[in-house]
Amino acid sequence: MTHEPFHRTHDDMLSERPAPLATVGVLGWMRANLFSSLANTALTILAIYLLWISVPPFLQWAIFDGQLYGEDRFSCTGDGACWAWLDQRIGQFLYGFYPSEETWRIDLALVLLFPALAPWLMENVPGKRYMRWFSVAYPFIATFLLVGGFGLTEVSTDDLGGFSLNLVVGLSGIVLSLPVGILLALGRQSRLPLIRWFSVIFIEVVRGVPLITLLFVSNIILPIFLPADVALNSVVRVIVMITAFASAYMAEVIRGGLQAIPKGQYEAAQAMGLGYWQSMRLIILPQALKISIPGIVNTFIGLFKDTTLVIVIGLFDILGIARAMVSNPDWLGLSSETYVFVSLFFFVVCYAMSRYSMSLERKLDTDQR
Amino acid sequence: MPQTTRTNDDWFQFRRILTDERSRGIVIQVLVVLAIVAFIAFITRNTLINLERSGLTTGFGFLADPAFFDINQPLIEYNSQSSFARALLVGLLNTLLVSILGIIGATILGFIAGVLRLSKNWLISRLVTAYVEFTRNVPVLLQILFWWALLTGLPKVRDSVSIADTAFLNNRGLRVPGPITEPGFMWVLIALAIGIAAAVVIARWARKRQDLTGQTFPSGLTGLGLIVAFPVLVHLALGQPLDWEIPERTRFNFRGGINITPELIALWLALTTYTGAFISEIVRAGILSVSRGQSEAAFALGLRPNLTMRKIILPQALRVIIPPLTSQYLNLTKNSSLAIVIGFQDLVSIGGSILNQSGHSLEIVAIWMAIYLSLSLATSAYMNWYNKRIALVER
DSSP states (O other): OOOOOOTTOOSSOOOOOOOOGGGSHHHHHHHHHTSSSHHHHHHHHHHHHHHHHHHHHHHIIIIISOBOOOSSGGGOOSSSOBOHHHHHHHHHHHHBTOOGGGHHHHHHHHHHHHHHHHHHHOSOOTTHHHHHHHHHHHHHHHHHHHHOBTTBOOOOGGGBOHHHHHHHHHHHHHHHHHHHHHHHHHHHHOSSHHHHHHHHHHHHHHHHSOHHHHHHIIIIIHHHHSOTTOOOOHHHHHHHHHHHHHHHHHHHHHHHHHHHSOHHHHHHHHHTTOOHHHHIIIIIHHHHHHHHHHHHHHHHHHHHHHGGGGGGGTOOBHHHHHHHHHTSGGGTTOHHHHHHHHHHHHHHHHHHHHHHHHHHHHHHOOOOO | OOHHHHHHHHHHHHHHHHHSHHHHHHHHHHHHHHHHHHHHHHHHHHHHHHHHHHTOOOSGGGGGSBOOOOOSSOSSOOOTTSBHHHHHHHHHHHHHHHHHHHHHHHHHHHHHHHHHHTOSOHHHHHHHHHHHHHHHTSOHHHHHHHHHHHHHTSOOGGGOEEETTTEEEETTEEEEOEEEEOTTHHHHHHHHHHHHHHHHHHHHHHHHHHHHHOOOOOHHHHHHIIIIIHHHHHHHHTTOOEEEEOOEEOSSSEESSEEEOHHHHHHHHHHHHHHHHHHHHHHHHHHHHSOHHHHHHHHHTTOOHHHIIIIIIHHHHHHHHHHHHHHHHHHHHHHGGGGGGGTOOOHHHHHHHHHHHHOOHHHHHHHHHHHHHHHHHHHHHHHHHHHHHHSOOOO
């Protein structure tokens, strides 16, 4: 019996055919990501419409119609943004009222900041050991550069302003609030009731009130609390208050990390004969701080943004300078331009911090997967 | 006993106090208490000296004195002859007003943005990400000032932007129709209360019945009908006791209606968009924390995506969302104190005016702290209770 070939099959392998046009390439991507359903298509159209009515006009205003040079706002004649103030006022935005022939000191302090931070932020730094000693010395070097003395012209801290004031207050707060926060978090976990109560009361009171009231305290109440002949520098007072504020938040973040450490770790440290401080330093804190990194960096970002609040007690940070400028008759009403400009500074710094924390999180994520 | 042994003994005793955990704890605590007491004594002494020198008196008696300053659009009756205490109350109400409005706005915005950010639509999720990242990384104070500058830069009253001829936007704010109530309106409110109560009862009954028999009941729709339709019917039956007064253009201003100041709008917008960005991150993390097996199991049971979100994902995500959400609400309330930079008269701003006028700085700061602390303690107490109620019951 002859084998009747089955008509619907092939004897040979069919050659591969390309995937349908609508599922590959740009078209396929668009179909999957933009037009997968009716609702999605509607959302896409809405998004395109929103972009269309916002982005081109903004670019037109800020860049194509923008005017870069001029004496004052009256020399800006076009419809677009008036950036003429940048040319004349950029120094104030960056350095405040710092004497212009001395601003190199602020620049130098900023440049030196990078080698001071490098051994803590990066892994492969040559001569890490010596670099760390430099980091320890950096706050003193920076203070010396900013304030002067010992051969440098002395500059009053009242002249500090602009973005450098934000950086000074922000960085000091960041550096000081971490150790204070750690101590408060440990205090809150302590077995000694008085230490615990003290920490709890401090943390809850500080977290419960707005920073602005604490700044008022530093400005109005502190002079009443201190002997008449002690006059604290206003920048120092702000740093103290912002540190106190941030360290209460920091303490809560770190407490979360401490609570996430299994009890066995504490017990194992004790079993090895480590004392309290040793077990904290060698066993518990390294693990707890690692889990708390996202929260810690978020607190840092919050602290840095909060440095703008110094304007309520009469210091001129970058926002204070901007606000003063837009009420100056020469530049009246240029608020959109200045506020857009100032927001870029904060966005760059804070966004960089959050990106760094994300990459660190991925790197430190040593859990088995 | 020879002399040397005794000193050795003393030394040993002393060292034992320091090395024994319990006695060392007591020593440390005593030292801390001494330090705190010394600190308090130090500042009390200084305060007394400083107050005496500047001739200031302390005490809260000054709160009964007339304030002599005006407040723009107080929520309760107030004039410049009213007392400092009443001025503070006006400020507190303003703080509460903007906080509650902000919390409502930020919650809605945050939930929408959080869900949209997880959308499969590339363009939408990128747009929302851009909004979240930009708003989160720029100081809220700057955003408040920005919105305020934008709103006060609007056209003058003469050239108001009209919104369907019922509301008008200009550099003095937004003028919206104001309600006029007639005596019968009370009954509409009573109807509303009855509707809400009935809806709650029906929802409970429906849930219990579903637990027992598995039969569902459209309690959501019924509730909506009871809460909305019932009061509307009463309103119509009583001959519409609530009327809206549409603002009317006069030569220089508007007559009638309510004017919402640019300060309030700017503060509300800034707090809503700023906190909304944080809430969207919390919502996103909450939704992502629900394991994928949950939604797969729901799909396997035949639930549609919409229902899966509502009945499976969100209830579980809420457990993760609620605690950080609470602290965002508190942050929003505290951030509302930044109102002072644009002159919105909240608790801190009015407190500042009183402080400048009366010089009672210690008392004002104490009042601020007491009020903000009790607000935050009350909120966290409520949220702890809520959190406990919805917490996962494990074996």
